[in-house]
Amino acid sequence: MASLNWFKYASPVAFFPLAGRMIPWFSWAAAILTAVGLYIGLVMAPTDFQQGEAYRIIFIHVPTAWMSMFLYVVMACWSALALGFGTRLSAMMAQAIAPTGALMTFVALWTGAFWGRPTWGTYWAWDARMTSELILLFLYLGVIALRNAIDDPRRADRACAVLSLVGVVNIPIIYFSVKWWNTLHQGSSVSMTAAPQMAAIMVTGMLVMSFAAWFYAIAVVLARLRTIMIDRERGAAWVAGLPEVRNA
Amino acid sequence: MSEFFAMGGYGFYVWTAYAALAVVLVLEVLAVRARRRAVVEEARLSGPESTTIAPGGNA
Numbered sequence: 001m002a003s004l005n006w007f008k009y010a011s012p013v014a015f016f017p018l019a020g021r022m023i024p025w026f027s028w029a030a031a032i033l034t035a036v037g038l039y040i041g042l043v044m045a046p047t048d049f050q051q052g053e054a055y056r057i058i059f060i061h062v063p064t065a066w067m068s069m070f071l072y073v074v075m076a077c078w079s080a081l082a083l084g085f086g087t088r089l090s091a092m093m094a095q096a097i098a099p100t101g102a103l104m105t106f107v108a109l110w111t112g113a114f115w116g117r118p119t120w121g122t123y124w125a126w127d128a129r130m131t132s133e134l135i136l137l138f139l140y141l142g143v144i145a146l147r148n149a150i151d152d153p154r155r156a157d158r159a160c161a162v163l164s165l166v167g168v169v170n171i172p173i174i175y176f177s178v179k180w181w182n183t184l185h186q187g188s189s190v191s192m193t194a195a196p197q198m199a200a201i202m203v204t205g206m207l208v209m210s211f212a213a214w215f216y217a218i219a220v221v222l223a224r225l226r227t228i229m230i231d232r233e234r235g236a237a238w239v240a241g242l243p244e245v246r247n248a
Numbered sequence: 249m250s251e252f253f254a255m256g257g258y259g260f261y262v263w264t265a266y267a268a269l270a271v272v273l274v275l276e277v278l279a280v281r282a283r284r285r286a287v288v289e290e291a292r293l294s295g296p297e298s299t300t301i302a303p304g305g306n307a
Binding site for chain 2: 047056060064100107117227240246
């Protein structure tokens with residue numbers, strides 16, 4: 001049965017070498033796209049007529065903010081699978097995503113603050129967009145802390161999965177906050193249904209940097225996943241048989 | 249070139265934002281590498297024979 005091939009990689013033993021082969025490809029893609037994106041964003045894109053050069057923060061602010069939300073949804077999906085089917089790899093995948101999600105959220109908040117100061121006159125305001133993004137950071141940190149607080153990995157998997165799934169309610173709140181409330185934060189600059197409000201070259205730079213962020217996140221999450229696999233499956237024959245473990 | 253770094257007077261804000269991202273990415277990659285070295289070392293020391301007594305083992 002062809003469908004069995006999919007399940008082959010649901011086992012850590014089969015997925016470990018596959019992840020190892022994928023990491024260099026995603027890393028290189030991220031590096032090249034970052035170089036291209038930075039060139040477009042910092043050199044090619046013209047000065048904004050309202051914000052001057054300060055707007056160039058957009059090329060890292062929007063991609064990290066998108067990633068912070070995407071990664072949470074992906075983490076919640078793996079958590080749901082782990083909870084529903086008890087699959088070890090899904091739980092490890094969710095575990096591997098949380099730190100990168102937290103870092104992306106932190107960078108989104110930080111770059112937002114340093115963009116807000118010159119354009120709005122303040123680093124921070126308790127508006128709906130910023131507050132809900134801060135809650136996202138606390139959700140990630142909460143998931144990480146919860147895992148560290150529980151010794152039995154299988155129990156930690158279930159507890160973290162429940163917390164992650166409950167926290168998903170925050171994602172639409174972040175996304176629609178600029179519509180639902182009167183926020184200091186502006187509405188979305190890019191939409192699937194309407195023409196962009198920005199120059200094409202600016203949108204291009206932002207999209208290239210977003211793909212770079214995606215590939216970086218995939219590479220670093222897979223690398224962290226492999227350390228989690230070695231850690232949690234330590235004692236299993238396949239870990240002892242790994243060349244890096246045998247020849248270390 | 250100094251004009252580029254000045255960013256039209258917004259250099260402090262633009263570069264503080266970009267520097268934070270760069271620092272976070274470098275630290276994350278270094279942290280994953282360090283963690284990997286640590287778990288490989290632990291796996292090497294524990295070995296396959298300890299399977300039966302591994303605490304919380306789910307293999």
